[in-house]
Amino acid sequence: MATNNVQDPDVMAILPESTERDALLHEMADYLLGKGIVKPGYGDAVIEREKTYPTGIPTEPIAVAIPHSSRELVNKSTILVARTKSGVTFDRIDDKDLTVDVKVIFMLAIGSDDGEVEAIAKVMNAVQDEALVEQIASSEDADSIEKAFRDALAVVI
Amino acid sequence: MADEKKKVKTCVVVCGAGFATSTVGAKACEDACKELGYKAKVEKRMATAAKTTVAQLKPDLIVLMAKLTIDFGDYPVVNGIPLITGGEGKKKAMEEIKEVLSRE
Numbered sequence: 001m002a003t004n005n006v007q008d009p010d011v012m013a014i015l016p017e018s019t020e021r022d023a024l025l026h027e028m029a030d031y032l033l034g035k036g037i038v039k040p041g042y043g044d045a046v047i048e049r050e051k052t053y054p055t056g057i058p059t060e061p062i063a064v065a066i067p068h069s070s071r072e073l074v075n076k077s078t079i080l081v082a083r084t085k086s087g088v089t090f091d092r093i094d095d096k097d098l099t100v101d102v103k104v105i106f107m108l109a110i111g112s113d114d115g116e117v118e119a120i121a122k123v124m125n126a127v128q129d130e131a132l133v134e135q136i137a138s139s140e141d142a143d144s145i146e147k148a149f150r151d152a153l154a155v156v157i
Numbered sequence: 158m159a160d161e162k163k164k165v166k167t168c169v170v171v172c173g174a175g176f177a178t179s180t181v182g183a184k185a186c187e188d189a190c191k192e193l194g195y196k197a198k199v200e201k202r203m204a205t206a207a208k209t210t211v212a213q214l215k216p217d218l219i220v221l222m223a224k225l226t227i228d229f230g231d232y233p234v235v236n237g238i239p240l241i242t243g244g245e246g247k248k249k250a251m252e253e254i255k256e257v258l259s260r261e
Contacts, residue, residue, distance in 0.1 A: 040162070049173060049174065052173065052175070053173030053204075053223045054170070055178075057241055057242055058242060059242065059243055060243075066177060066178075068174060068177050069174065070174050078215070093178070093223070093224075093238060093241060093242070094224065094238045094239070094242055095224065096224065108177050110177065120180040121176060121180050121184050124177070124178075124180060124181045124241070128241070128243055
């Protein structure tokens with residue numbers, strides 16, 4: 001009976017309707033706000049940060065994004081996974097003059113500090129896991145996405 | 158006689174928010190130090206605090222996890238973004254990190 005690290009962030013998943021970046025980030029932040037995970041203003045803070053430090057990652061075959069903001073506006077560390085069918089344009093993390101068409105978005109609502117290094121490292125490993133991202137991209141319901149990502153966090157590292 | 162204690166290598170990892178992408182860079186520094194037989198002292202910083210930290214810690218290596226135009230003078234800087242984007246670039250960035258850490 002494996003006991004999971006208590007500091008692992010919670011995982012949630014949605015199938016958003018937005019097809020444009022800022023609307024999508026608001027939709028995701030509003031979802032977290034509704035669950036009491038983040039404080040009002042989180043969405044704006046994420047969008048603001050995205051403009052300066054974009055988070056679109058041109059991974060193959062499916063590009064992802066890891067929008068996030070500073071810790072102050074987060075009540076409870078949670079990763080919100082969103083899958084879009086049409087793709088949403090993000091600026092690239094390695095060059096903000098370039099864009100990338102992102103299908104899977106991991107909003108990293110991380111609340112506390114260094115105690116979560118391992119947890120964040122696990123999340124980042126999962127984000128870089130091609131097979132997992134492909135599985136999420138082809139999922140038709142939020143529950144199976146949530147389960148896939150949760151399972152991945154439980155095994156990596 | 159020689160050094161019984163492991164030599165400490167100080168790394169400063171810089172990103173926009175100071176916790177997400179910098180964690181990937183920090184892990185790379187720790188792994189590289191381990192492989193080379195050094196003890197790793199890794200500090201993660203937001204871009205805004207990076208210059209002050211570098212002046213204080215005088216690190217052996219700075220890893221940038223965001224595209225930044227900060228002048229760190231003579232301190233060796235490695236672009237750590239490929240660690241996130243993956244592929245060949247990831248291996249190359251890891252090699253660069255190890256090369257810098259191997260310097261005396």
